[in-house]
Amino acid sequence: MxxxxxxxxxxxxxxxxxxxxxxxxxxxxxxRKPLADYKAEDVVATTRNFMREARRSRKKLLRRVD
Incomplete structure (x- = not known):
């Protein structure tokens, strides 16, 4: 046993x-890399891309709703 x-x-x-x-x-x-390690230009570019995608998504959603 x-x-x-x-x-x-x-x-x-x-x-x-x-x-x-x-x-x-x-x-x-x-x-993920700490935010302090990013350059300001990288943060601005990433934010710009996010805003652009959000705009596209909103337009696409509104087209479907209409």
């Missing part, structure tokens, strides 16, 4: 480790 316990503990640890190795990279999100 005791040997069965240790055997189960060992194999459970092995399976848990293997699952952790495969699941952890899927769960981890990529680390």
């Amino acid at each position: 005791r040997s069965n316990f240790w055997q189960g503990l060992f194999w459970g640890g092995m399976v848990g480790t293997a699952l952790g190795l495969f699941i952890k990279p899927m769960v981890d999100r990529p680390v």
